[in-house]
C-alpha cells in the first residue's frame with residue numbers, strides 16, 4: 001500500500017512522504033484514519049493487503065513503521081504504545097540468562113524497568129560509564145547479548161562514541177542498541193555508525209506536540225530478532241492505536257524542520273547560560289567545554305540537539321526557585337515538543353537518583369531565542 005522505500009532521498013523528503021497514502025484505492029493526499037479493528041475475510045480465506053485484526057496490523061501502523069524504518073535507514077520497524085513498551089518488547093525478545101550492558105546514567109525509568117521487572121525474569125544487567133570504552137570491555141561476558149547506549153544521555157548529556165562501541169560489539173558478537181530519542185534521526189543516525197538497533201520514544205520529537213505517546217524499535221536487518229520482535233509486538237499487544245500512529249506521522253512531516261530550529265535555539269541558549277554568573281555549569285555537547293565535544297562533532301550533524309541541562313550555583317532549593325521563576329519555560333516533565341520546558345530532575349527521580357541536586361533539565365522549543373534569553377535573565381536575577 002504505501003510507496004516503496006527510497007533510501008536515497010533526503011530526510012526532509014522522507015519525512016513529508018511519511019503520510020503518503022496515494023497508492024490506496026481512494027488516492028488521498030493526506031492519510032485517512034483506519035479505525036476498524038477487523039477486516040473482511042474473502043471466500044478463499046485470504047485478506048486484502050493481509051490486514052486481519054488491528055493488534056497484528058493496521059494501515060496507519062504500517063505506514064508509520066515504514067516511515068520510521070526509512071528515517072533511521074533500517075530495514076524494519078516496530079511501533080509501540082510508548083517508548084517503554086518498545087524497550088520492554090526488545091528485552092522480551094532476548095533469552096533468559098542473557099546479559100545486557102547499560103550506561104550508568106541511562107534514562108531513569110529504563111534502569112527501574114531492568115531492576116524491578118527484567119532481573120526477575122532472568123536477564124542480568126551491568127551499568128557502566130559508557131564514555132570510557134575500557135569499562136564496557138571489562139563488563140563484557142560470554143553471555144552478553146546486548147549493549148544499550150544512549151547519546152546524548154539524560155539528563156547529563158554525556159556522549160557515547162557509537163562507532164567505537166559498535167566495533168567492540170561486533171568483535172564480541174553482541175548487538176548494539178541506541179536510544180536515539182534525544183537527537184532524532186535528523187541529527188544522528190546510529191545504524192550508519194554501526195549500531196544494529198535504534199529505539200525511540202516517539203512521544204518526544206517525532207510526535208513533537210506533547211499530545212501523543214509512542215515508541216519504536218528499528219532494526220538494521222531482518223532475521224531471528226525481527227521475527228521475535230514481531231511476535232512479541234502482536235502477542236503482548238502494546239501497540240499504538242491508529243490515531244496515535246496518525247498523530248506521530250503528522251508530527252514526522254515537520255520533524256527535520258523543528259529539530260534543526262530547536263537545536264539552533266538550544267545552542268544559543270547554552271552559550272548564553274555558560275556566560276551567566278549564576279550558572280555553575282552547562283551540559284551541552286555543542287559547547288567546546290563539553291568533555292566529549294569532538295566525539296559529538298564527529299557523530300552528530302546539523303546540530304547537537306535541543307536538550308541541555310544546567311547546574312545552578314547553590315543548592316536544590318535555589319535551582320527550584322529559578323525553575324519556578326521562569327515564565328516562558330513551563331515547569332513540566334517530558335521533552336521534544338514545540339514548547340520550552342524546564343524540570344528539576346532530582347525531585348522527579350526520587351531517592352535513588354544520581355542526578356546533581358542543583359541540576360535543571362531544559363527542553364528548548366520553537367519560541368524566539370530573544371524571548372527565551374530574556375526569560376532566563378529575569379529568572380536568574382531573582383534571589
Ligand SMILES: *Cc1c(COP(=O)(O)O)cnc(C)c1O
Pocket residue numbers: 082083084085107150154179181182200201202203204213214215
Ligand atoms: C521519554 C524517554 C523514554 C521513554 O519513553 P516513553 O514514551 O515515555 O515511554 C526513553 N528514553 C528516553 C531518552 C526518553 O526521553
